[in-house]
Amino acid sequence: MADLTSNFLGIKSPNPFWLASAPPTDKQYNVERAFEAGWGGVVWKTLGAEGPPVVNVNGPRYGAIYGADRRLLGLNNIELITDRPLEVNLREIKEVKRKWPDRAMIVSLMVPCEEEAWKAILPLVEETGADAIELNCGCPHGMSERGMGAAVGQAPDLIEMITRWCKQTTRMPVIVKLTPNITDVRAPARAAKAGGADAVSLINTISSITSVNLDTFSPEPSIDGKGSHGGYCGPAVKPIALNMVAEIARDPETAGLPISGIGGVTTWRDAAEFLALGAGNVQVCTAAMTYGFKIVEELKSGLSQYLDEQGMSLDDLVGRATPNVTDWQYLNLNYVTKARIDQYACIKCGRCYAACEDTSHQAISMSADRTFEVIDAECVACNLCVNVCPVDGCITMEELAAGEQDLRTGKPVSKEYANWTTHPNNPATVEAAE
């Protein structure tokens, strides 16, 4: 069994799976059961400043989209930060940390953009014995209307400012949680780093409307006939999160800044992908909300098996794929592949044919007996046939070896790497020095 012990910013936890700041981490009862189930750590649901607690709506807080058999693919919510009194949360955090010293206890915070507000709450959190704080600069609904959450996360100068305040005030490591509701996620990440952040975590939820009720014409979830953009999460957001993690991991200005990966982590494989792209650990929420705390057992066993099979340690995995993320202009244009259909595996559904025919390339032929074959002279290797084929492994993209002729271009495949920067069609091409 691979050792899953995680060390993130010096915070040790028995595994790299933390529960993200969200409803499951709102109280002692939940967090203790999560720890009993085996979670490595939690980020306690966001605390606000002292005073009257926030209020939540009294109608539905969640909306969803589904795949086959009502499999939950995406969830959105309009719940605000914790609506429990600050002192109750602090007392419970302290109690849980005392009882579970080997688990990571991070406290998420969101207070107004005033130095006094941050200076007021940080000593209270520090007193609980928590391992770190996470600045909620991402919540896209409700609190953002009051100048907090995503409203801060969308203004890099504000991120830098509050990060600096926190670093100046507390000895606790500071993690800045970023919003994806922004054009270029590198800007807030750079700002967090400039402010002295120890790490960033991302992504927070994505502004969304999950659906519209076509009888009442209210967005869902509907509160008395009206809806508001909620934060989208769950398996559907993973590709967006992976990209943002990779962008920060490979940005020279933020390279090396620890990242806690968040966004649709549902299985060990999702977690491994975040780690490979540079996340030092992952945070999970929707999967636990959907299936319960027990999924952590599969996350642990799956990741452990994978590391064993690869002969890797957890640290080996972190960032392993980051160098392979590049810009389009550097992709090898001499890498030529063609689709290949395994006739034994083919079930003759014809989806590859319909997709290729109607999408544009007309590179798959169909015979009277429903044999589907690739026309190499037309195949641009777009991969759509692979994507729509219902049989795993039936269609594959096979690389043409150097020297083989590409029937589409009529040219032999070059063994040299060549990209757009040197391509003759590129007006900006710089002649390579002979």
Added chain:
Amino acid sequence: MTNSPFTPGIAPARLPQEALAENFADLHAPLDAHEALVAADRCYFCHDAPCITACPTSIDIPLFIRQISTDTPEAAAKTIFEQNILGGMCARVCPTETLCEEACVREAAEGKPVEIGRLQRYATDTLMAKGVHPFERAAPTGRKIAVVGAGPAGLACAHRLAMKGHDVDIYDKRAKAGGLNEYGIASYKSTENFAQAEVDWLMQIGGITLLTDRTLGQDLTLGELQSDYDAVFLGMGLAGVNALRANGETREGVSDAVAFIADLRQSTDLSTLPVGRNVVVIGGGMTAVDAAVQSKLLGAENVTILYRRGRDAMPASRYEQDLAASKGVRFIFNAMPLEVLGNGTATALRCEYTKVEGNSVQGTGETFDIPADQVLKAIGQTLHGSPEGLTLDGAKIAVTGAGRTSLDRVWAGGDCASGGEDLTVTAVAEGRDAAEDIHAALSDA
């Protein structure tokens, strides 16, 4: 209750009412809305889908399943009915395992096809439960067509003609419309009087007059119809039953399986229906299976299907065979009846093993007796009293193209016509296509 499965001879009420009710309930419970969505999600929406090709009525199956999956079963039903106005019955009785579901690519992929039949039932039941008839008649043409036989072929033909604006009179020799849907299919495939409900729903198109208790050759002649109508469609099915050609065929206890099934279908109290303690059904088709299974469900102790060829040659699908076996029906293959034994009343059936040489079946000389107080003949039906002047193809009315017979302005389809498998769905296709051809012919005239 005084009788049991062990009561000798042929006797009613072998099982308590509750057991009978349970035995004759829906063979396949209808899908509920959630089950339908789950089942629909499995469809791959194949290009030029093999299931469509396999369907005799060419229903656009991927489209109707997609319509179910997007929560519009009413639209799905219309997709079905456009091709097959008896889509509700076909959803219940089609041997989907040898048609659409056999062709389903998921059958190839994992041996578990999309449940097309049950999904079709979900869609059609949903629309029919609303009492909605999704088609309207075209403007009246003033043309009048006679349809003989209110079975699947005749009903499909009449409906399509009515849609085109023609007026249709349907003649049927029985008291009720529906043909084999009403009289010839196992009860557990068409529960709650579905066949009549379907006829009533179909008639909502308007322009169709149903004239029952009228037999061609007795109450009316083809010549009269030809002179009274612009066109005639013959869809009267096969009224004759093949003879057993075994000694003792006239002994009491020997009867036709089709009559047995008809009695059962018309019964309002199954506990009054007599059935043997030892029932032997002779034949290998769907009728044999339907008769055997229902005998067992009525409480017969022993039910045997005797078929003169091997299992692989049996016209009833493997699915039907397994259904029968699961209900406790025993199969004896490669054996044929020689003589019904008994003193006036059947007590046993003497059989002889067979061997198949080329296309012919011959006795081996080895015989055996099985107890039989009821022998049901299901060895095929024949065209009974074909109207004069029609060219026959073998024992059926010869047709070319979309059901054109040798007589001008006379079409035929369904079991009485040559070609095609004798299935409800085939009959529907033939009736529909004949109607289109009749319409084209009348429009040209």
